[in-house]
Amino acid sequence: MSEPSSSGRVVVLATRNAHKVVEMKRLLEPAGLAVEPLPDEIELPPEDGTTFADNALVKAQTAAAETGRPSIADDSGVEATALGGAPGVRSARFAGPSATDEQNLEKLVLEAPADSRLRYVCALAYVNPETGDERVFFGDCRGRLARVRAGSNGFGYDPVFIPDATGDNRTMAELTDAEKDAISHRGHAVRALTRWLRP
Numbered sequence: 001m002s003e004p005s006s007s008g009r010v011v012v013l014a015t016r017n018a019h020k021v022v023e024m025k026r027l028l029e030p031a032g033l034a035v036e037p038l039p040d041e042i043e044l045p046p047e048d049g050t051t052f053a054d055n056a057l058v059k060a061q062t063a064a065a066e067t068g069r070p071s072i073a074d075d076s077g078v079e080a081t082a083l084g085g086a087p088g089v090r091s092a093r094f095a096g097p098s099a100t101d102e103q104n105l106e107k108l109v110l111e112a113p114a115d116s117r118l119r120y121v122c123a124l125a126y127v128n129p130e131t132g133d134e135r136v137f138f139g140d141c142r143g144r145l146a147r148v149r150a151g152s153n154g155f156g157y158d159p160v161f162i163p164d165a166t167g168d169n170r171t172m173a174e175l176t177d178a179e180k181d182a183i184s185h186r187g188h189a190v191r192a193l194t195r196w197l198r199p
């Protein structure tokens, strides 16, 4: 059986979010893509774009320009139907510029009704300075807001996000890593990237 051509490739991951590093490595390494951390001296631009794609692309472009290596970046967040799609691109700063995950989650629970519709979105940008390729891949994951928080896996809004795909009442934070990866917005976006990287 032949190896996929993505085997042996290395990408720089343009993020300072430790949770995303863990999830990205888990998703990319089995597909033959080794992940290199962003060098400490590289400063990422502020995430002030109006779309997930804009924010992901500018981070990947910065990393690619500074390192000269193929680079990827994810911008992601949660959209609440009851809040007109908020917090969306502002998910990391929903409760303020330096808000913690806990403060952001608390604000979502206060403002959106239990059982109301949620959607996680991930835009994953790939920039290769050697070939000039610039692509953005998307993934989403639909679900609803839990009445009470549950679980300690994952990060961010996971303890109050009940994904539809499992067909039960567990939150994302109660799933195993493998269960989350199979249905998550980030999992879908990474699989779109690795499919495209194959010949």
Ligand code: IMP
Binding pocket: 017, 047, 074, 075, 076, 077, 078, 089, 091, 092, 101, 104, 120, 154, 155, 156, 157, 158, 184, 186
């Ligand atoms: P950013 O992509 O760095 O702007 O941050 C995205 C924010 O969205 C995170 O800080 C989390 O609050 C939230 N988020 C993105 N992906 C996930 C996820 O898989 N689980 C829980 N929260 C997430």
